[in-house]
Amino acid sequence: MAKIQMTTPLVEMDGDEMTRIIWKLIKDELLTPFVDLKTEYYDLGLPYRDETRDQVTIDAANAANKYGVAVKCATITPNDARVKEYDLHEMYKSPNGTIRAIMDGTVFRAPIIVKGITPHVSNWEKPITLARHAYGDVYKNTEIKVPGAGKAELVFTGEDGKEIRKTIFDFKGPGVIQGMHNIDKSITSFARSCFNYALSVKQDLWFASKDTISKIYDADFRDIFQNVYDTEFKEKFEAAGITYFYTLIDDAVARVMKSKGGFIWACKNYDGDVMSDMMASAFGSLAMMTSVLVSPDGKYEYEAAHGTVMRHYYKHLKGEETSTNSVATIFAWSGALRKRGELDGLKDLQEFADKLEKATLDTIEAGEMTKDLALITTIENPTVLNTENFIKAIRKRLEA
Numbered sequence: 001m002a003k004i005q006m007t008t009p010l011v012e013m014d015g016d017e018m019t020r021i022i023w024k025l026i027k028d029e030l031l032t033p034f035v036d037l038k039t040e041y042y043d044l045g046l047p048y049r050d051e052t053r054d055q056v057t058i059d060a061a062n063a064a065n066k067y068g069v070a071v072k073c074a075t076i077t078p079n080d081a082r083v084k085e086y087d088l089h090e091m092y093k094s095p096n097g098t099i100r101a102i103m104d105g106t107v108f109r110a111p112i113i114v115k116g117i118t119p120h121v122s123n124w125e126k127p128i129t130l131a132r133h134a135y136g137d138v139y140k141n142t143e144i145k146v147p148g149a150g151k152a153e154l155v156f157t158g159e160d161g162k163e164i165r166k167t168i169f170d171f172k173g174p175g176v177i178q179g180m181h182n183i184d185k186s187i188t189s190f191a192r193s194c195f196n197y198a199l200s201v202k203q204d205l206w207f208a209s210k211d212t213i214s215k216i217y218d219a220d221f222r223d224i225f226q227n228v229y230d231t232e233f234k235e236k237f238e239a240a241g242i243t244y245f246y247t248l249i250d251d252a253v254a255r256v257m258k259s260k261g262g263f264i265w266a267c268k269n270y271d272g273d274v275m276s277d278m279m280a281s282a283f284g285s286l287a288m289m290t291s292v293l294v295s296p297d298g299k300y301e302y303e304a305a306h307g308t309v310m311r312h313y314y315k316h317l318k319g320e321e322t323s324t325n326s327v328a329t330i331f332a333w334s335g336a337l338r339k340r341g342e343l344d345g346l347k348d349l350q351e352f353a354d355k356l357e358k359a360t361l362d363t364i365e366a367g368e369m370t371k372d373l374a375l376i377t378t379i380e381n382p383t384v385l386n387t388e389n390f391i392k393a394i395r396k397r398l399e400a
């Protein structure tokens with residue numbers, strides 16, 4: 001059988017530890033036998049990041065902007081222990097943070113739904129995709145522990161010297177104060193990424209804040225979203241038959257719990273931090289979460305939401321058997337190949353992505369799965385496969 005051809009290269013970002021092992025297995029077993037893979041390869045594994053003093057990460061992000069579609073393996077974010085372990089020249093920043101900054105993107109996380117792994121919320125039939133704004137608010141705060149009585153004020157001094165001054169509180173005794181900020185430019189990019197992504201997957205978009213209490217700060221988010229929607233996306237949404245829905249954050253939480261799923265939920269930074277952990281565990285498993293970074297002008301970087309699965313890697317190095325779930329990494333590849341196919345008008349590449357996902361889900365639904373899923377599945381007597389044999393079981397179905 002002739003292999004499926006590609007026209008534009010996919011930006012391939014390799015990574016670390018167990019996911020690097022899985023990366024090669026996926027390519028060898030599930031991709032190159034079927035597709036004439038055209039990729040521009042960047043090695044984001046920690047040794048090469050160190051060798052290039054992290055320039056490779058910047059080059060990879062620029063390539064993602066140039067070609068429009070990238071697929072990324074999980075990577076180590078160095079901490080003190082890693083600096084020693086890998087004898088690093090510096091404690092490099094998180095590659096995801098670097099790439100996100102260069103692409104000015106928003107991260108969308110969605111669970112992979114499969115029969116036999118039931119969400120804890122029984123009415124969730126379709127995935128809920130969560131988008132988190134990744135700039136500012138409490139994550140870039142300035143705080144003071146107030147030692148005793150005194151007056152706290154909020155002061156803004158314009159470049160022209162003009163002052164805006166408000167009293168925060170007249171303290172009679174000890175307390176705390178916190179200052180935080182956000183920027184209209186960042187909120188606007190976030191809004192555009194969300195509207196673009198909703199259009200690309202044809203799902204409704206929800207956004208929520210606490211504008212009844214935060215009448216200026218959260219209202220700014222609400223108004224920017226509404227303005228971007230009205231001026232740039234309203235007609236496109238109507239044509240696609242999808243809606244933009246704004247509500248209060250507490251109302252959103254209540255509605256999410258009662259919903260059937262199948263929409264995108266855009267969250268402010270803190271809401272997204274908290275709610276993404278809630279979603280991941282409520283849907284069953286971190287190993288079944290995909291993640292896609294979308295820039296405001298519609299460039300995509302696909303990856304798994306989990307890390308490099310270090311504990312399994314050290315077992316692997318000792319020659320012990322591992323049963324690491326490769327589903328989210330496979331879906332990162334299928335997502336990227338499908339998007340490349342869409343952009344280049346390659347029907348067979350898009351169909352291959354569908355078939356790869358179906359073969360993966362069919363394998364699990366037939367009771368063949370990795371240990372993490374075997375522990376939570378409702379399927380009786382599942383067959384627990386090791387890392388490699390799970391991928392080989394998918395290949396058998398894909399060939400059929």
Ligand code: NAP
Pocket residue numbers: 073074075076077078096286287303304305306307308309310311312323324325326372
């Ligand atoms: P992790 O790789 O997400 O794994 C934590 C634990 O979750 C594993 O030990 C395993 O549990 C389970 N798990 C996660 N993914 C799994 C999979 N695919 N199959 C089966 N089990 C899975 O987090 P970590 O071990 O704390 O972090 C390792 C490295 O990943 C760190 O250096 C961190 O910087 C990096 N990281 C990278 C990214 C990214 O690139 N996007 C994201 C997060 C973390 P059991 O051990 O109980 O089996």
Ligand code: MG
Pocket residue numbers: 273274277
């Ligand atoms: Mg969190």
